[in-house]
Each structure stands twice: as C-alpha cells, then as structure tokens.
Amino acid sequence: MTPGSHAGGIRTLARRPGLSQDGWFRLALRGVALLVIVPILWMMVDTFSVTVPVWERFGIPGFVVGARWAPSFTIYGALPFIYGTILTSAIAMLIAVPVAVLIALLITEILPARARTAVAVTVDLLAAIPSVVYGLWGLLVLVPFLRPFEQAVAGTLGTVIPFLAGPTPGPSYFAAGVVVSIMIVPIIAALSREVFAATPRLQREAVRALGGTRWDVIRTVVLPIGRSGVLAAIILGLARAIGETIAVTMVIGNAPKIGASIFSPGFTLASVIANEFNEANQELHPEALIALGLVLLVISVLVNGLAILIRGRFARGVGRVA
C-alpha cells in the first residue's frame, strides 16, 4: 500500500516533519528482515571458511558421497549420515503425515465441539514435551516395545527383502523414525487443523445442500482448499525431522555406516555432530563435523526451497478448483 492511497485527511494527520510514520515503519521492517538474513549468511560463510581444509582434502563430491567415516584414519565421508537423515525422516513422514492429517480432520470435522478442545489440547501438549524426554522414552519404552514387531518383520518379510532383514538390536533407523514421527505429529496436526477450520462455510454448506455426505465435504472442499496449508505444515514437520538431534541420537544406535536394513543401527547428520564434537581431537575431525553441519544446512535450504516451489503449484491448483 502506498501512502498516496489513503484518503487526504488521514494523510495530513499522519504527516510529520522528515519521515512519515509509514516510512519509519518500513525502515524498521527492513532492518528486522536484515537481522534474519545476516546470521544465516554469516553462518554459511563462516562454516565454509572453517571447513576449507576438508573440501581441499576430499573435494566436495568426495566428502558428500564418501561412504566411510573413520576419524582414526583421517577419512571422512558424509554419505552414511545423509542416508540416515533421509531414511529416518522418510520413515517419520510416512507415519506422521497420515496420522496428523486424520487427527486434524477428526478435530475439525467429526468430533462434537466439547471433545474437540480436549483432543486438540492433548495433541498440542505433545509438541511441548522436550525432545530429550522423547529420547529417553524412546530408548526405555518404545525400543523394547517395538522389538517383537521388528523381529516378526525381519523373520518373515526380512528373509526375502534385505531392506527389512535382521538382526534387530533395537536402536535403529526404524526406531528413530518412529520416535521422530511422534514428535512431528502435533506440529503437522496443529497447523492442518487451523487450515481445515478456515474452510469457507459457504462452500461446505453448498456441498451439503447438494446432498453430499461429511466425507464428500472433506473430499471436495476441505482437502483441496487446505492443500497448500497442509503442505506447509508437512514441510515444517519435515524440517523438524531432519534437524532433530537428541532424541534421535538416543535411539538410532550411533553406527557411522550405511546399514543395509531399516533395523540396522545408523547415524544422522545432526546426531553425529552432537555425539562426536566434544571429543573430536583427531586431525580434521572437528572440521569434518562442521562440514556435516554445512551439508545439513544445505539440505534444509533445499527442502524449504522445494516446498516453496510445490506450494506455488498447489496454490494455482486451488485457484482452479475454487
């Protein structure tokens, strides 16, 4: 909005010598925007300059796709951690997205008003639990609880598909994926709920008036209109899944290798940094861990960029539907 668009009288009232209030406000907003951008750029430049010896020694592709991580041999490859990060996030999203979207639909569309608040508050509470508590709970309760299931899968499907094969020591990519999925359900559910609740009443009633069922309302109005909002919720959840550190490190088994099965112990980018940085005294070890941080940063930026692209697409799609 430009100042000229105001009615004349208001503009006169707002005018001060020097910058107008709008001008000051705009300046302040720009300053805040810079405050957000500067640390990110600073972080990128700084981490890159610290890690130059790593890139020089292994080359960017050599480091990123290197499959061996052996500080005692001064050999550093990021692939086991990239693989672990992607696999655990994928497992987490596979479980969390349907559950979260269904919970959001349940709350906004199905439940009576009173039960709605109770369920919504409970789900929101899940988001308030610190991740170290999730980690401990995962290690002490969930991992032993999942083990019989893992053994059953490994003993049946696993005999044919190596990706599901045993042994099942407990802590694994799978356990980490499950713990992270529980952590991101409330994030996705809470945002999706807001999105669904904002569906225009007119369109809901139009479908009902045409003899549509509740399911028809959800299918033809709530879901298509909410698509881009739900996608934004999913991306936020994914970002959390990729960056989650403490809970993952407690249940993933911390083995710097590419495990053949989802029941193998592994490592993620964030958890290996948390685990090894304190005592990283080998040649290039701290630098290599910081380089992993940079890889993580790049992955996060890519995921977010992709999300913006997809969301743009979806938003156009919604326009067509509406």
Place this chain on the structure above:
Amino acid sequence: MTIHRLKRLGAMGLIATVFVGACSGSGATSAPSNAPGVAPSAAQTAGAASAPDATTGGSAVTYRCGKGDGQLNGAGSTFIFPLLSKMGEDYNTKCGVKLNYQSIGSGGGIKQWTANTVDFGASDAYLKDSEIQAAAANGEPVEIPATFGAVVVAYNLQGLSAPIQMTPDIVAGIFLGTITKWNDPAIAAQNAGVNLPATDISVVHRSDGSGTTSIFTTYLTAVSPDWVTTVGGGDPTKSAGKEVEWPTGLGASGNEGVTQGINQTDGGVGYIELAYALKNNIPFATLQNKSGNFIVPSLDSVKAAADLPTYPGDLRFNLANTDSAQGYPITGTTWIIVYKDLSKVLKSQERAQALVDFLWWAIHEGQGDAAPLFYGSIPASLLAQDEAAVTSLNWGGTPLLP
C-alpha cells in the same frame, strides 16, 4: 538415587567435622602460611586423615596450604572428574583453595593446558611426543600418575549368576564380531559347567570419543594381532585410541548409555568403567591376564596391575595387559599434567605454590578419597617417583617444595 543421597550426606558430615578440626587449630597459623618457606603448620597436618598407601611411604607428610589466588583451574579427563571434585571439596575445606575442574575430556584438557588457559591438565593417556613438542614453548611437562581405573567387560545374560570367564581371544572375538553367539565353543571351553544360552551377542561400544575406549582398545591392541589387522589396518596406533573404527555393534554415549544398551538386550555386552559397574551392580567378566590367571576386576586387582617393579623416569607407562601376576589386564592411568618451570606460565609464584601444594596433597592425603569412589590409589612402589615429580616443579629454578 537415595543411596547416593545418603552417601553424600555422610560425606558432608565428615567434611564438616574435618572443617571444625582445621578451624580450631588454624587461627594462629593461617596468617603466615602464604609466605614461601614457612614450616607447615602442625594443626593442618594433624587434621590429615590417613591415606591408605600414600602415608606408609615413611617420612611424615606435611601440607603447606599455599593460598595463591584462592583457586586453581584444571581441565581434561572425564574419568577422573568424580575423584577430583571430591578432592577439590576436601582441599577447599582444608586449605581454602577452590578447585575448578572442567570435565571436557582428555584431549580437550591437553589442548587447554597447551594453550596455557588452565593451571593443570588431566589425561587418561600420557602425552604423545608430538603433544610435548606442541607445548615446548611453555617448557617441559611433568606427568604425574594420579589415579587408576579398570574397564570391565559387562554383559546381560538372563538366568546366569556366575561371572563368565574370558580369555583375551574371546574378548577380541566378541568385539571383532567373529564370535556371535554366547554358546560359541571358544566361550564354552573356558566356562565348563555354565549353561551358556544360544543367544546372539549384541555389542555396544562408545559413540563419543572416550578415555574408556582408549583404555579398552589399547588392551585389545596389546593382546590381539587380529584386532590390529582388522581395526587398525595393521597399524597399532589406529587400532587403539579414543575412537576407533568399530567393526560391529551399536554406539552409545557415555558409560550410562552403554549400560543402558547392554541392559536392554538379552545377550548384550559392552565395556564400561569398573567404578560405574560396581556402583550400579552390573555383572562383568573375569579376565585371563598375561600370567594366565583369571582375575576378577576389583580395586585390589587394579592396584596390583599398577604395582610395577620399576617405572620409567618420565612416568609415561602403559598398564594394558600388565605383567603383574594378580593384576587385572584392562587397567588405565590418569595423569595430571603440569609444566615443570611454572614461572613461564603462571602469573605469580604464590599461584604456583598453591598448585604444587595441592598436587602434594593430592598424591598423599587426597588419595584417601579414591577407594570410596572406586578408584585405584597410587601404589607404594610408585609414590616415591610421584613425590619426586611434584618436587621437581619450580619457579625459574627455585624449588617450590623443600
């Protein structure tokens, strides 16, 4: 938790008593005790609790309690941290000097000591030649063995009460992943009469760099050529250390993480500190040592392992796979590391005096804190050399201890 509480309360009571004792006598003597060369006060010596081995050295031990700036800073080994914090508490009560110790790991401790940001470092490994070179600008180091600890092979096998006996080959086989079942013939051969289950062995190791890992892998490197070949690619400097490339198993952070990993899985096995295993009642294996005896890890067998007929002059020795007949073979040492000529690194002679006085106390009366916390104290055979090391500390050539 409650037991810890009770113990702590008990300890506090003890400190309080010592404190009262020290106060009653120190009024007259505390003023001049800062000045160098003053005879140690009788009251302070009288307050000394008996330190089992240390005081049997012969001559009466006296403590001077140099105050310096009222505090001393150290950094390093996490292993020695519980002992140093108890020592710090006791020493503060006795002499009014506060000990600040950052338990950041041996490597970090050496770094800080090299950078001269702390008064002393503590490390579970003696300095490498390259590390001595790196610190050469600040002068020559003195490495003082301050305490000893063992690493045990802990396991979780349901329904088994007697400790399992292991040979070096069994330990190496388990951690190499070549022995995968508990009823493996190699284990069965050493445990006649024990009904070993056919459970899978599930190995847990440390995921963070650790002095415990260093002690354990130094032992494996000493006893198993296979370990050196597989893990180190034939290079023993790569098969032993704070972090190695594990051929098998889960990683877990800290002694408590490894213990949790072991307890969670029937058939779990891992290595943890003896002190931790004893405090938490975790079963561990009896190991065959170099002399062929099966040794139960205990404070006595740790002390036996550390009790060598001779020690090298610079006190850089390795106790892994000890020659001692009754010694436990996976024993490690924690060294306190200081510069010999403190005039180059510390800002005042008083501070240097305070440091030296603390070290003198730590290798004598301070050793009394070791056993209750399950640390091995300095054996009598080593004490004279430890004393000589502390006595060698000086201020521009002037000795700080008489």
